[in-house]
Amino acid sequence: MQISITATGGLERRLEVAVPAGQVDTEVNERLKHLSRTAKLKGFRPGKAPLTVIRKQFGREVHAEVVGDLMRSSFAEAVNQEKLKPAAGPRIEPIAVEAGVDLRYAAVFEVLPEVRLQPFEGIRIERPVATVTDADVEAMIESMRRQRPEFREVTRPAQATDRVTIDYAGRIDGQPFPGGEGRDALVVLGAGQIMPEIDQALTGASAGEERTVVAGFPADHASQTLAGKSAEFAITLKRVEEQSLPALGDEFFQAFGVREGGLEQFRSEVRKGLERELEDRVRTRLRSQVLDALYRDHPLELPHTLVEEQIQQLQVDMLQRMGARDAKQLPPREPFEEPARRRVALGLILGELIRSEDLKVDRSRVQARLTAIAAAYPNPEEMRRAYLQSADAMRQVESAVLEEQAIDRVLERVQIEDRPMSFRELTGFGTDGETA
Structure with a gap:
């Protein structure tokens, strides 16, 4: 197999591959022989038709299949041999595919950019420090009453x-x-x-x-x-x-899962919920700052194909949130261009961080995340089983956990300064029970 590579601009590469005609012919002959054992042709018993007849009947079709398969396998072999990292599938341009000549084609594709991680020690992060007060608890209770008028x-x-x-x-x-x-x-x-x-x-x-x-x-x-x-x-x-607004009584408490202990127990459960919310918001603030810093400190040339995929995905997500289904109603692409670039860049940066730090997914964190996801549904155990039985769903969970582990690794090295603030400042939840 002969290979030549040309950089055609930016991240785009043109890979030309030649597969010897003998290799193509050998594969075609092997498939025709295999086909002759089972082929049913008029005038012949099953498996008894001469190879010349089989070739005349099926040769063109088998040759086309072999060409397609050899293009795929030789491309994968060439990419591996040349240590290339395609960003997406190639655009194949046939050059010579006729029987009896070397199979030649060109594959045009973009490669992933090289990511050189910068030191994290210079990154400065603010960590919110807040507590849940009695006023915050009472404001949330009033909000909960308004939810069930x-x-x-x-x-x-x-x-x-x-x-x-x-x-x-x-x-x-x-x-x-x-x-x-x-x-x-x-x-x-x-x-x-x-x-x-x-x-x-x-x-x-x-x-x-x-x-x-x-x-x-x-x-x-x-x-x-x-x-x-x-x-x-x-x-x-x-x-x-x-x-x-409903009275603060047993019927109201039970609607939120508190079946005993009265008002004090209800207040206690509300406080626990707010403290969990506080913890999540702190984590979200830290994560956001880390991602902002990584994106800022690692300017990359991005594969056009990956950015386009993300733009289209963001457009579809917005369409679904709007309750529309007609693809002709896709929102304009311009507002999604920068978010798409950010997504692609951070995916590449975090991927390199995970690779360089040799991070492996923490199974205990995967289980904890599954529990948290399932808890939001009426039948948690059923939802948990559904996730465990779905390879795609589990890959998404594991990917999210691995990303969090990568962010934790960055947080171990950055400079963190505590910033006192109120629960309202951090969450946007006011003492009047409304979001700010």
Whole structure:
């Protein structure tokens, strides 16, 4: 096998490979012989057709298969021989693939950049130092009460925080549109659940009244058929309910998993939850600062193919979060270009760190992470089993754990300065129970 490599610019390489015609012919003949043992051809008993007949019938197809297989295997062999690290699969350009001549082709691909790790000792990191106070606990309890409001029907006009029951029918240019009609819809006024014009029109209305409202869809609406358009809604207000907060009693405590111990035990569990949140936020702050420093200190030329893959993945993720499914509705790519570059660069940097430090995945941390993931689901054991039975899911968990181990290794060497702050400063959770 003959190999030649050309650097065509940046990280792109052009690898030309020649496989001797004899090797191609040998492989074709072997496959034809194997095929002759089982081939069923008219006029011959199974396995008894002459090789010349088999070659005439299947030779072209078998030759094409052999060429494809030899391209794949010889490319892998050439890359290994030349110690190249392709960033993604190659673009194959056939040069000579006819029978009886050397198989020649070119493979065009990008290689991974060389990552030279810089010393970590000069990195400065701020570590938040905070505690959970009684006021933080009470604020969280009030927030939890607001998550489970109680409603009582009233005869007065609707006002902010009331829950209303409505029927509605929307039209654009006199025509109905998907999702534009509904019956017995429940809406809390002032909570941003409906279009502002409708919310405003229902405020002050009483049960039994009807309203006609013109409301505009935002230009960045998930549905391109609705984005930027105005619709006229005919709305009937059927019921008004006043919102109140539930009492701090056993029924409320049990809704959050506290079945005994009363208010004091409930407060204790809330405090534990906030302390776990505090620990997670500190960890997130440290991780973010480490990644920022690694990205800043390791400027890399990045493979275009990997960056493009990440841009497309980020676009799809955003599309799914918006609740849209049509690929034609993909958001613009520009906002995702820098996040994609950062993802690719950090993946390469952390990969080199893991390799250079010879880090192996910590199985105990994998199990702890599985437990934490499963705990967020109604049936933790079932979810845990599902993860253990999925090779892809386990690879993702192990990759995340290994990344955390790499970040820990950096944190062992950086300069860390403690910075006192309140729970509110760190988490954005205010003493009024709302996020800042």
